Amino acid sequence: MKILVLNSGSSSLKYQLFDMMNEEVMAKGLVERIGLEGSILTHRPANKEKQEIHADITDHSVAIKLVLDALTNQEHGVIADMKEIDAVGHRAVHGGSTFAQSTLIDDKVIEQMEKLVDLAPLHNPPGLLGIEACKRIMPDIPQVAVFDTSFHQTMPESSFIYGLPYEMYTKYEIRRYGFHGTSHRFVSERAAALMNKPISELKIITCHLGNGSSITAVDKGKVVDTSLGFTPLEGLIMGTRCGDIDPAIVPYIMEKENMDVKQINDFLNKKCGMLGVSGVSSDLRNIEEAAGEGNHRAQLTLDIFYKRIVKYIGSYAAEMNGVDVIVFTAGIGENSIPMREAVCANLTFLGVEFESSANNFRGEEKEITKPGSKVKVFVIPTNEELMIARDTKELVK
Ligand code: ADP
Numbered sequence: 001m002k003i004l005v006l007n008s009g010s011s012s013l014k015y016q017l018f019d020m021m022n023e024e025v026m027a028k029g030l031v032e033r034i035g036l037e038g039s040i041l042t043h044r045p046a047n048k049e050k051q052e053i054h055a056d057i058t059d060h061s062v063a064i065k066l067v068l069d070a071l072t073n074q075e076h077g078v079i080a081d082m083k084e085i086d087a088v089g090h091r092a093v094h095g096g097s098t099f100a101q102s103t104l105i106d107d108k109v110i111e112q113m114e115k116l117v118d119l120a121p122l123h124n125p126p127g128l129l130g131i132e133a134c135k136r137i138m139p140d141i142p143q144v145a146v147f148d149t150s151f152h153q154t155m156p157e158s159s160f161i162y163g164l165p166y167e168m169y170t171k172y173e174i175r176r177y178g179f180h181g182t183s184h185r186f187v188s189e190r191a192a193a194l195m196n197k198p199i200s201e202l203k204i205i206t207c208h209l210g211n212g213s214s215i216t217a218v219d220k221g222k223v224v225d226t227s228l229g230f231t232p233l234e235g236l237i238m239g240t241r242c243g244d245i246d247p248a249i250v251p252y253i254m255e256k257e258n259m260d261v262k263q264i265n266d267f268l269n270k271k272c273g274m275l276g277v278s279g280v281s282s283d284l285r286n287i288e289e290a291a292g293e294g295n296h297r298a299q300l301t302l303d304i305f306y307k308r309i310v311k312y313i314g315s316y317a318a319e320m321n322g323v324d325v326i327v328f329t330a331g332i333g334e335n336s337i338p339m340r341e342a343v344c345a346n347l348t349f350l351g352v353e354f355e356s357s358a359n360n361f362r363g364e365e366k367e368i369t370k371p372g373s374k375v376k377v378f379v380i381p382t383n384e385e386l387m388i389a390r391d392t393k394e395l396v397k
Contacts, residue, residue, distance in 0.1 A: 001397075002026070002084055003389045004071075006064075007091040008130030010122070011035060013063045017071055017078060017085070018389040026078040027071060028385075031063040043070040051076045060126070061133040068137065088134050088143045089392030091182070091384065092127045094120035095147030096173065102150065102391035105131060105143040113145065119173065120231075144392040151181030154222040162230075176234075178226035180208045180330075183382040184216040187329045190380050192221075194367070195325060203320045205313055208382065209339070210330035211239040211282065215309065217316035225319055227312050233268060236308045237301075239282035242272035243308065277301045284332050284339075306342040313343070317350055323375055326352070329382040335362040344368065344377060351375040 001021070007014040016028040026046055033039040039057035044050045053070065057063050068082050079085070090105070096116045103109055110131065117124045127145075134143055160176040161169060168174045184206045191206070192199035199221040206216045213236040216226040227235030237243040254264050275282035278301040280290045290298035317323040326347070327333075328340055337359055344354035351374030359368045361379075369377045 001086045001393055002079065003087050003089055003392050004085050005089045005091070005385045005388045005392070006130050006134070007385070008060060008126045010126045013060060013067070013130065015067050016385045016389075018386070020389060020393050023386060023389070025385075029067065029070065031057060031067065033057070034063050035059060041066050041070060043067075043076060045076055045078050048076060048078075059133075060129040061136060064130070064133045064137055082138060085138070085141055087392050087396040088138070088141055089388040090127060090131055090134075090143060090145050091388055092145040092147045093123035093149075093179070094177065095145075095149045095153075096177070097153070097175075099145070099147045100150055100153035102144055102146040102388075102395060104395050105145050109145065119177075142396045144388075144395050146182055146388040146391050148179045148181050149177045151185040152176075152178030152216070152223045152226050155224060155226065159225045174230055176226070176229045178214065178216065178223065179228045179232045180212070180214050180216075181223075182384040182387045183208045183329060184214075184218065184223070184226070186384060186387040187327045187380045187382055188216075188218045188221070190365070191325045191327050191378055194365075194378055194380075195376065202325060203317075203323045204325045204327065205316050205320075205323050206327045206329065207309060207313070207333055208330045209236070209309070209328065209332035209336075212241065213238050213330070213332070215312040215316065217320050219320045225316060236312065237277065237305055238273045239284075240270045240273045240275045242268050242276070274301050274305065277304060284336060288336070288338060302338075302342075306339060306346075309339075309343050310346045313347065314350075323350060326375060326377045328377070328379050334364075334379055334381050337362070340368060340377075340379070347375070347377075352377055 003018045003020055005016045011034045013031040017026045019026050027044060029043040031041045034057050041053040055066060071077050071079055072082060094116050096119055098112050113128060131143060187206050188204045189199060191204050192202055195202060204218040206218060208214050212232055214226055214228040217224045233241050235243050250264060274287055278287050278298045280287055280298050287298045287301050291302050332339060340359055344352055353370040353373035355368060355370045363381055365380050367376060367378050
C-alpha cells in the first residue's frame with residue numbers, strides 16, 4: 001500500500017510518499033511560496049538526485065498537481081501512475097472536541113472541519129485547501145485527516161477546563177485542546193517499545209521542543225495533561241510565542257502600547273518568547289551561540305527555557321504521582337545537547353540518573369540515563385508523517 005502524506009501551510013505544502021510494506025519513504029518534498037512570486041517545488045526521491053522545479057504555483061491545487069507530476073515523472077518519479085497511490089493522509093491542526101480520532105474524510109467531515117476554522121483561523125484553512133484540492137484532482141482516492149489535537153482528547157475535564165465561568169466553555173468551547181498530539185503519540189508509543197513494556201503500564205512525559213513546544217503527561221497511554229492550551233500559545237517559552245504569562249499583562253500592554261486585538265495577538269505569537277527575551281533570534285542555535293559569547297539576554301533566555309521545562313516535568317510527575325520515562329523530541333529536543341544536560345541536572349530528585357557521556361549526539365534514538373536509572377530519559381526523533389501514514393492505512397484498509 002502506498003500512502004501520500006500532505007501537510008499544507010498557508011503558502012507551503014510538505015509531502016512524503018510512503019510504501020507501507022516496509023514504512024519506507026519513497027520520495028518527499030516541499031512546495032514553497034504558493035500564491036507568491038518565486039514559488040518552487042523541491043522534490044527529493046529516495047536514491048535519486050533532488051530536483052528543483054520553478055513554476056507559477058498559484059494555489060494548493062496547482063501545487064498538488066505539480067507534486068503528482070514529480071512523483072510520476074519518468075526520470076525523477078518513484079511511481080508510474082497516480083493510481084498507485086492508495087490513500088492520502090492530511091495533517092490537520094485543530095479537531096476541536098469533534099475529532100477525538102483520525103477520520104476518513106467525506107463531505108460531512110469537511111463541513112465539520114469548516115466549522116472549526118473559528119478556533120484555528122491561522123492553521124485550519126490551509127489544511128482544508130489541501131483536502132479540497134485532492135478531492136478535485138484525485139476524487140477516487142480515499143483521504144484521511146489526522147488531527148494535532150486528537151491524542152489530547154482523553155484529558156480529564158479537570159485538566160482542560162480553565163478557571164473561567166463554565167459558560168465560557170459551553171458557549172464558546174474555550175478549553176485546553178493541546179497540540180503536537182501526533183508527535184506526542186508517536187514518541188510515547190516508541191518509548192513504551194524501548195522500555196519493552198505495554199504503554200498501559202507506563203507513566204510517560206513527552207517533551208516536544210521545536211519552534212513551537214509542548215510537554216505532555218501520558219498515563220497508561222492516555223494524555224492526562226498538556227502544556228499548550230486553547231491555542232498554541234500557552235506553556236513553555238517558544239521561538240516567538242510567550243508561553244505562560246499573567247493574563248492581566250495582556251490588557252496592560254494593549255493600553256500602554258495602544259494595540260488592538262489583532263496587534264496584541266500578533267505580538268504574543270510573533271514577537272515574544274525566545275526572540276523577545278533574547279533580542280537575538282527565535283532560533284535556539286543562534287541563542288546558544290550568543291550565550292556562549294557572553295550575551296546576557298541570550299543566557300537569560302536559555303535559563304528561562306530550561307526552568308520552564310523543568311517546572312512542567314516536575315508538575316506532570318506530581319500530577320501522575322510518578323513518572324517512568326521522559327522523552328525529548330523535535331528540533332531542540334533531538335539536537336540541543338546543553339538543553340538536555342541542564343534539564344536533566346534538575347531531575348535527580350525524581351530518580352533521573354543522567355549519563356553525560358551518553359548525551360553527546362544529535363538526531364538519534366538513544367537513552368541518555370545510566371543503566372538502572374529509576375526514571376529513564378530517551379531522545380526519540382519524532383515522525384509525525386509516519387504516524388499519519390499509519391493512521392491512514394488503518395482507516396482505509
Ligand atoms: P518546528 O516547530 O518549526 O517544526 P523544529 O522541530 O524543526 O521546529 O525545531 C526548530 C528548533 O530546533 C529551532 O529552535 C532550532 O534552533 C532547533 N535546532 C535545530 N538544530 C539544532 C541544534 N543542532 N542545536 C540546537 N538547536 C537546534
